[in-house]
Amino acid sequence: MLIAAEEISSLLGEDSVSYDEDVIEHHGHSDWSTANTPNRPAAVVWPRNTEEVSMIARVCSKHNVPMVAFGAGSSVEGNFSSPHSGITIDFTHMDKIVAFHPDDMDVVVQPGVNWVNLNNEIKDSGLFLPLDPSPTAMIGGMVSTNCSGTNAMRYGNMKDWVINLTVVLADGRVVKTRRRPRKTSAGYNLTGFFVGAEGTLGLVTEITLKLAPIPQDTSVAIVSFPSIRAATTAASRIIRSGIQLAALELMDDVQMQVVNRHGSAAVKKRKWEEEPTLFMKFSGTTDAIKSDIKRVQELIKNEKPGPFHFAKTKLEELDLWAARKEALFTMVSTRKEGTVLWSTDVAVPLSRLADIIDISKDECSKLGIYGTIIGHVGDANFHTAMFYDPHNAEQKAAVKRVVDDMMHRALEMDGTVSGEHAIGIGKKDCLVEELGQGTIDFMKTLKRAADPKWLLNPGKVFDLPDAA
Amino acid sequence: MLIAAEEISSLLGEDSVSYDEDVIEHHGHSDWSTANTPNRPAAVVWPRNTEEVSMIARVCSKHNVPMVAFGAGSSVEGNFSSPHSGITIDFTHMDKIVAFHPDDMDVVVQPGVNWVNLNNEIKDSGLFLPLDPSPTAMIGGMVSTNCSGTNAMRYGNMKDWVINLTVVLADGRVVKTRRRPRKTSAGYNLTGFFVGAEGTLGLVTEITLKLAPIPQDTSVAIVSFPSIRAATTAASRIIRSGIQLAALELMDDVQMQVVNRHGSAAVKKRKWEEEPTLFMKFSGTTDAIKSDIKRVQELIKNEKPGPFHFAKTKLEELDLWAARKEALFTMVSTRKEGTVLWSTDVAVPLSRLADIIDISKDECSKLGIYGTIIGHVGDANFHTAMFYDPHNAEQKAAVKRVVDDMMHRALEMDGTVSGEHAIGIGKKDCLVEELGQGTIDFMKTLKRAADPKWLLNPGKVFDLPDAA
Numbered sequence: 001m002l003i004a005a006e007e008i009s010s011l012l013g014e015d016s017v018s019y020d021e022d023v024i025e026h027h028g029h030s031d032w033s034t035a036n037t038p039n040r041p042a043a044v045v046w047p048r049n050t051e052e053v054s055m056i057a058r059v060c061s062k063h064n065v066p067m068v069a070f071g072a073g074s075s076v077e078g079n080f081s082s083p084h085s086g087i088t089i090d091f092t093h094m095d096k097i098v099a100f101h102p103d104d105m106d107v108v109v110q111p112g113v114n115w116v117n118l119n120n121e122i123k124d125s126g127l128f129l130p131l132d133p134s135p136t137a138m139i140g141g142m143v144s145t146n147c148s149g150t151n152a153m154r155y156g157n158m159k160d161w162v163i164n165l166t167v168v169l170a171d172g173r174v175v176k177t178r179r180r181p182r183k184t185s186a187g188y189n190l191t192g193f194f195v196g197a198e199g200t201l202g203l204v205t206e207i208t209l210k211l212a213p214i215p216q217d218t219s220v221a222i223v224s225f226p227s228i229r230a231a232t233t234a235a236s237r238i239i240r241s242g243i244q245l246a247a248l249e250l251m252d253d254v255q256m257q258v259v260n261r262h263g264s265a266a267v268k269k270r271k272w273e274e275e276p277t278l279f280m281k282f283s284g285t286t287d288a289i290k291s292d293i294k295r296v297q298e299l300i301k302n303e304k305p306g307p308f309h310f311a312k313t314k315l316e317e318l319d320l321w322a323a324r325k326e327a328l329f330t331m332v333s334t335r336k337e338g339t340v341l342w343s344t345d346v347a348v349p350l351s352r353l354a355d356i357i358d359i360s361k362d363e364c365s366k367l368g369i370y371g372t373i374i375g376h377v378g379d380a381n382f383h384t385a386m387f388y389d390p391h392n393a394e395q396k397a398a399v400k401r402v403v404d405d406m407m408h409r410a411l412e413m414d415g416t417v418s419g420e421h422a423i424g425i426g427k428k429d430c431l432v433e434e435l436g437q438g439t440i441d442f443m444k445t446l447k448r449a450a451d452p453k454w455l456l457n458p459g460k461v462f463d464l465p466d467a468a
Numbered sequence: 469m470l471i472a473a474e475e476i477s478s479l480l481g482e483d484s485v486s487y488d489e490d491v492i493e494h495h496g497h498s499d500w501s502t503a504n505t506p507n508r509p510a511a512v513v514w515p516r517n518t519e520e521v522s523m524i525a526r527v528c529s530k531h532n533v534p535m536v537a538f539g540a541g542s543s544v545e546g547n548f549s550s551p552h553s554g555i556t557i558d559f560t561h562m563d564k565i566v567a568f569h570p571d572d573m574d575v576v577v578q579p580g581v582n583w584v585n586l587n588n589e590i591k592d593s594g595l596f597l598p599l600d601p602s603p604t605a606m607i608g609g610m611v612s613t614n615c616s617g618t619n620a621m622r623y624g625n626m627k628d629w630v631i632n633l634t635v636v637l638a639d640g641r642v643v644k645t646r647r648r649p650r651k652t653s654a655g656y657n658l659t660g661f662f663v664g665a666e667g668t669l670g671l672v673t674e675i676t677l678k679l680a681p682i683p684q685d686t687s688v689a690i691v692s693f694p695s696i697r698a699a700t701t702a703a704s705r706i707i708r709s710g711i712q713l714a715a716l717e718l719m720d721d722v723q724m725q726v727v728n729r730h731g732s733a734a735v736k737k738r739k740w741e742e743e744p745t746l747f748m749k750f751s752g753t754t755d756a757i758k759s760d761i762k763r764v765q766e767l768i769k770n771e772k773p774g775p776f777h778f779a780k781t782k783l784e785e786l787d788l789w790a791a792r793k794e795a796l797f798t799m800v801s802t803r804k805e806g807t808v809l810w811s812t813d814v815a816v817p818l819s820r821l822a823d824i825i826d827i828s829k830d831e832c833s834k835l836g837i838y839g840t841i842i843g844h845v846g847d848a849n850f851h852t853a854m855f856y857d858p859h860n861a862e863q864k865a866a867v868k869r870v871v872d873d874m875m876h877r878a879l880e881m882d883g884t885v886s887g888e889h890a891i892g893i894g895k896k897d898c899l900v901e902e903l904g905q906g907t908i909d910f911m912k913t914l915k916r917a918a919d920p921k922w923l924l925n926p927g928k929v930f931d932l933p934d935a936a
Contacts, residue, residue: 184887187902187929189664195657214710349572352572418653435647450918
């Protein structure tokens with residue numbers, strides 16, 4: 001591996017390669033992640049363009065060295081860990097907006113572009129990328145995990161916003177999946193093939209993204225309910241009505257307590273009801289929003305909602321929504337010395353959301369685990385965050401049991417073990433249970449065709465074949 | 469091939485196999501299609517379920533016999549033709565709605581279900597499949613061509629509405645791509661891999677579809693413009709504004725003449741302006757529609773639109789929209805004895821739509837070709853339909869030149885040679901030009917991995933490798 005790193009250094013320049021222990025640690029382990037491995041990459045390299053990524057792949061392929069793509073490092077399932085060591089390719093120097101076509105409503109970017117920065121850069125055009133994952137996320141990682149976030153109810157997930165990809169294959173060849181039409185049915189959907197593949201099929205070096213018009217107006221309403229079931233029933237009525245909210249989010253009683261006690265100054269301006277709470281983001285024209293709000297109030301009155309709290313100003317709207325967006329950070333800020341976080345997500349068919357949240361909360365409280373629930377109820381996807389002491393075997397086993405049971409339950413309900421965090425190393429066994437060995441074998445057949453030496457992010461999504 | 473057909477007959481029953489000449493002709497040639505081949509299948513078989521399709525694939529694989537999937541037979545690029553003969557698998561007996569889950573907003577169907585019938589069956593639930601291709605189309609063909617239609621502006625195309633697929637692989641193995649969550653990032657996106665693959669990667673035998681709530685209200689407006697450019701500029705302003713029309717369609721002056729002269733009785737109740745015309749379908753709540761219409765009128769006033777014609781009743785709305793939906797049929801009904809139709813489509817980045825339509829119309833008129841333009845301007849995709857006498861070499865060459873030039877022009881503008889009809893045998897060369905040999909080679913690598921003997925719909929999307 002060091003030979004490969006040295007060869008890359010001679011091609012790209014010494015500044016482009018690091019063997020520094022701290023750098024390697026930062027690229028090999030994450031406190032945010034539920035899944036880590038004791039192994040570390042042998043070196044970290046920073047390419048500046050597609051050609052350099054191609055050179056790196058040629059060298060690694062020649063020497064049979066694993067290649068692991070790295071972006072913001074904020075994924076949570078060990079997606080960028082290095083269980084088979086190898087060379088980590090850090091895309092943070094590839095952070096350019098390559099071309100912006102406002103009249104075509106698209107933008108071409110490198111993978112190291114942060115999505116919040118992108119939206120700031122282009123906001124005067126009235127366009128934006130409507131995904132809303134963690135503010136830390138970079139486009140490359142968003143593509144590779146098929147991320148979503150709070151806006152997915154209206155706007156779908158990452159695969160719906162990618163027009164084309166430039167991809168470096170395992171052996172260094174470069175392919176472009178499409179030209180730049182907004183719609184096409186020409187040939188295989190390679191774009192969709194690489195999105196969500198976690199860097200195991202190719203290294204994404206350029207992305208053309210669809211953009212959406214920024215809605216004329218938005219309005220945020222916060223409503224609490226007597227139970228999770230009442231809140232999800234209300235959510236379900238709203239979804240079935242066809243009213244197009246931009247977002248529809250649930251936080252449970254425990255998470256609302258956390259917000260009251262530990263939220264940011266802006267968020268703590270008011271005292272929140274410590275009950276299951278829906279955060280609704282209306283968007284559209286000012287008139288349409290007024291009409292939507294009236295309809296929603298009528299639709300859900302049987303679920304005994306508390307009063308609707310609306311933001312009176314745009315600033316207040318940001319403060320209200322911040323309670324939702326900061327939730328995980330707020331939760332983490334309450335972490336006691338010596339405990340660690342286990343954060344995970346599943347998604348189920350819409351009608352089963354209340355069931356699975358209720359059962360999972362019950363189990364948590366029976367086993368004495370402190371955890372919160374945040375749900376993207378618009379697409380029946382929810383997250384739990386739990387703290388435990390990793391040196392307390394009993395506590396660790398209890399958390400693991402809650403997670404395992406949640407996964408099995410999601411599958412019994414015909415759902416998925418990962419709504420938006422992908423598989424990484426953390427959920428490989430669950431994926432086999434979700435799809436069955438036949439489907440996994442077919443995925444591996446495609447993986448082998450694309451990467452015969454199994455060098456791209458090996459050990460992610462599924463285990464290496466015995467022969468490799 | 470006959471041995472394989474007889475073996476299938478012994479497994480599935482004699483009624484499931486036909487060697488009848490008329491049947492074979494109907495499955496091997498289409499007057500609707502732009503691309504045909506002189507070859508024919510050796511037999512046609514009608515499976516009733518996934519297990520029977522799996523049996524057929526095992527037999528064909530054993531005897532190295534090509535397998536061609538057939539649905540409604542309404543595709544236009546020779547997608548179901550049999551250039552290498554083989555056995556055609558007709559899915560029309562697999563026409564069951566397997567399970568309807570209104571609370572999950574999804575439905576499980578077999579590939580032979582017609583989408584209009586499906587929407588009629590489930591309409592009392594307030595849900596519908598919002599795609600809108602030819603009324604003849606079956607779900608299986610819609611999946612395999614990644615179809616769209618007039619509603620794509622708001623609802624996207626077929627790939628956006630498929631939750632999971634059950635697929636019989638070339639060797640008869642059965643895989644299911646997903647369970648039934650509305651959102652997932654677990655493992656490779658096999659669903660997206662099979663959608664649009666034209667039956668070259670597997671035989672789709674069951675489909676779970678997302679459904680959307682039927683909008684509370686709709687309203688149709690028809691507006692004519694002094695030029696194509698004025699109409700597309702107006703369209704572009706509407707799109708950029710974020711106003712969510714369900715559909716935004718363009719018909720050119722020639723197509724409007726055809727409507728006036730040859731439209732159905734309902735359509736001919738009024739005399740249409742014979743100018744470039746936008747058909748707008750507003751949808752949402754009644755209040756929101758009122759507000760949207762006002763905004764649209766304000767937005768496009770600089771493009772000198774004629775008066776807005778609105779439907780006053782739901783019946784009138786259907787009549788107005790029928791002028792658009794019937795357009796191709798109306799055009800075909802004007803066909804002179806001895807002439808045939810060449811129908812094709814391309815899509816380009818939004819800003820180039822007016823350019824490409826203008827140039828293509830100019831070329832048509834210079835070469836004396838009678839043709840019309842219908843555009844899904846909401847996603848910069850448009851269709852031309854041209855008549856020519858196939859025995860008139862000069863005319864045939866002229867039409868071919870218009871089509872070729874249109875393809876090249878679409879590619880120069882960074883567009884695609886097929887917006888919604890897929891590639892079939894008609895556009896294979898164009899696809900190489902669109903994506904480049906490197907990308908085609910990568911597609912072929914995946915094809916070979918999925919179907920090593922190259923038996924599934926061979927000769928579609930791209931040519932067979934020399935070795936096969």
